[in-house]
Amino acid sequence: MNVTVLLVNGLAVIGLLAAMYTDRERGIDSIKRGLVSFVRILPTVLTIVVIIGLLLGFVPPETIRQFVGDRSGPVGVLLTAVVGSVLHIPSIVAFPLAASFLELGAPITVAAVFVTTLTMIGVVTLPLEVRELGWRFALLRNGVSFLGALLIAVLMGAIL
Numbered sequence: 001m002n003v004t005v006l007l008v009n010g011l012a013v014i015g016l017l018a019a020m021y022t023d024r025e026r027g028i029d030s031i032k033r034g035l036v037s038f039v040r041i042l043p044t045v046l047t048i049v050v051i052i053g054l055l056l057g058f059v060p061p062e063t064i065r066q067f068v069g070d071r072s073g074p075v076g077v078l079l080t081a082v083v084g085s086v087l088h089i090p091s092i093v094a095f096p097l098a099a100s101f102l103e104l105g106a107p108i109t110v111a112a113v114f115v116t117t118l119t120m121i122g123v124v125t126l127p128l129e130v131r132e133l134g135w136r137f138a139l140l141r142n143g144v145s146f147l148g149a150l151l152i153a154v155l156m157g158a159i160l
Helices: 003-022 024-058 061-068 070-086 091-103 108-120 126-133 135-159
Strands: none
Touching: 003 024, 024 091, 061 070, 070 108, 070 135, 091 108, 108 135, 126 135
16 A cells, blocks of 8 residues: 555544544534535546546547657647646546556656646636636736646656
8 A cells, every 4th residue: 555645544543533532522523524525526526537537448548648648748748737727626536637647658747737737727717716806816826826837847857
């Protein structure tokens, strides 16, 4: 089993035990809320997993490699950044999808820019952001986030 999985889950269990020890009622309430959230997000996650499975099943790996593989270069990174900016999927699904990209031969820069743009940029949620924060701030935040995602991808590529 992966050390990271063990570490993260171990810390979660320790946190839960600490919460139950300090305030049992609040600990039980947090478990109930977590289960409700899990049940609420489960259909979305399952739908996305099915769509990704169908995509990976019907689109030949060579086609995916052409767009995001090692030979795609900066164009592949930019394409992935745009796709990640537009998609509205939970980051918990983005990580396995990025792992699939890596298994298909994509460079770490593609995986990094995909996950980063998914979590930092919200083209789909832009109208809400504009309504709450205004055009200028929303566009500036998304633009700076896009450039930041590209910088993160380049740094990941240089480091790994």
